[in-house]
Amino acid sequence: MSWTDERVELLRKLWSDGLSASQVAAELGPGITRNAVIGKIHRLGLAERAKTASAPRPRAAKAPRTAAVGVAAAPAPRGGGHVVHGNVALAFAPQALVVARAQPEEEVVIPMSERVTLMELRESMCRWPMGDPTTPEFRFCGGKSPIGGGPYCAHHARVAYQPAQDRRRAREQLKAPRFA
DNA sequence: CCCTGATTCGC
DNA sequence: GCGAATCAGG
Numbered sequence: 001m002s003w004t005d006e007r008v009e010l011l012r013k014l015w016s017d018g019l020s021a022s023q024v025a026a027e028l029g030p031g032i033t034r035n036a037v038i039g040k041i042h043r044l045g046l047a048e049r050a051k052t053a054s055a056p057r058p059r060a061a062k063a064p065r066t067a068a069v070g071v072a073a074a075p076a077p078r079g080g081g082h083v084v085h086g087n088v089a090l091a092f093a094p095q096a097l098v099v100a101r102a103q104p105e106e107e108v109v110i111p112m113s114e115r116v117t118l119m120e121l122r123e124s125m126c127r128w129p130m131g132d133p134t135t136p137e138f139r140f141c142g143g144k145s146p147i148g149g150g151p152y153c154a155h156h157a158r159v160a161y162q163p164a165q166d167r168r169r170a171r172e173q174l175k176a177p178r179f180a
Numbered sequence: 181c182c183c184t185g186a187t188t189c190g191c
Numbered sequence: 192g193c194g195a196a197t198c199a200g201g
Contacts, residue, residue: 003193020184038185039194047186124182 001031003040011037015046023119026087087121091129091140115139126153128160 003011007028014024021041022034041047115130121140128141143153152160 022183033194034185035194035196037194038187039192042186043192122182 001036007032008040008044011040012044012046015041016049018049026119087118090121090123091118091127116142126156127151128153128156 010028011024014027015021015037019027021037025032025034025037028037116125116139118140120142121127124145126141126143126145128143129138130141131138141153141156143155145151145153150157
């Protein structure tokens with residue numbers, strides 16, 4: 001990889017837009033590291049932006065413990081010359097077993113401010129899709145995934161694997177029926 | 181531990 | 192010029 005005019009131009013834009021070095025690197029695609037971006041920025045004399053003031057860090061969400069509604073499809077990588085971000089790989093999580101049990105009144109609500117975009121999605125974050133994948137408002141839960149690196153936060157894992165829990169519960173109830 | 185930018189220095 | 196390694200910090 002080398003610094004073509006195109007790359008440098010994009011670098012300038014994204015950097016001046018306030019993106020962090022790692023975010024810019026991600027945007028420029030694999031092959032450009034955070035260090036490469038920082039190095040280039042210094043060589044270009046672009047260091048010192050208007051302000052680093054707000055450290056716009058991806059945040060983690062704490063999940064309410066209510067039930068959720070169903071399934072959303074993972075976003076399809078767009079064509080049109082867009083760079084496919086590496087995080088796309090993270091966005092695919094096993095959801096085949098999710099049963100759509102509509103309980104609108106109990107739908108999980110994660111504040112938009114706590115959700116994360118594909119760009120912000122990290123391996124340690126919950127990949128539960130939220131919102132319409134065809135809109136710009138589409139986000140992922142972003143909550144903390146468990147230590148083992150599971151795809152979902154505690155709450156969404158519970159929702160995702162609900163069928164298994166139902167089966168177990170049903171079995172237990174058969175074994176120990178309660179009267180009064 | 182997650183992340184940030186800054187600096188150094190061999191290539 | 193380039194960027195990995197390292198440093199210093201939140």
